Amino acid sequence: MHMHRRRPVPPLEARLSAHLRSTVWGPAEFIGLPPRWLVAEGLLAGCVGAGAIVGSTVAGAWYGLPGLADGEGGLVSVAALALYLCMVRAGRALIGIVAVLGVCLALQAPQTAVGLVLAERGQVESVVVTSVEGGPGSVSGHGRYLCSVADSDGVPLRVRIWRGCGQATRPGDTLAVVYDSKGRVPPRGVEGGASGSGPLRDLGGWATALVAACVVAVVRSYRLYRPTAGPQARPACDPGS
The missing domain is CATH 2.40.50 (OB fold (Dihydrolipoamide Acetyltransferase, E2P))
Structure with a gap:
């Protein structure tokens, strides 16, 4: 009886596969649950990004600034958020997802901003x-x-x-x-029986998805070790903290 053994993966192929996975989705080099400070960093980045996208559009509509009211300021905020994720070396696929969600939020925000201004004054x-x-x-x-x-x-x-x-x-x-x-x-x-909660609810869904994607991107960007100029690598942070 012949038994078929799985062909061992060559070390070079395994390293290339791990590098590709790390580049696309992020290394996520932690065991168990991610550090709480890392989750907090992702939440902060997502909330600041979503707040900048929506806030700049609402401010543009309120003060009559066409560049902001049309969502251009929101698109700049999306670019800044994507640049931040690139700086922390998040996965490329997750950066793309965050960028797409941010653009969708920026395109939805102008109509909601107009509704908020009309509701107030x-x-x-x-x-x-x-x-x-x-x-x-x-x-x-x-x-x-x-x-x-x-x-x-x-x-x-x-x-x-x-x-x-x-x-x-x-x-x-x-x-x-x-x-x-x-x-x-x-x-x-003015529509009979209409309320302003519909657009706000839709905008809240996009904002929530953007924040969640930012949390995943930042958490998966975690690396235990970073390469240095010397022959050895040192921890990026104290694992015990």
């Missing part, structure tokens, strides 16, 4: 519908109905309203629109 007024376009069969507008409206003085708004504009809306109908009292964000239609 918005004023509701009635406008008159002048025309209705769009609908499920339209190419533009994502299948929404878009209403062109004018204020009480007959001055048309520069933006078309989709919130509150539906299939039954006709020219001459009135819609409720919320304006920014300082004119720094565009007006929006």
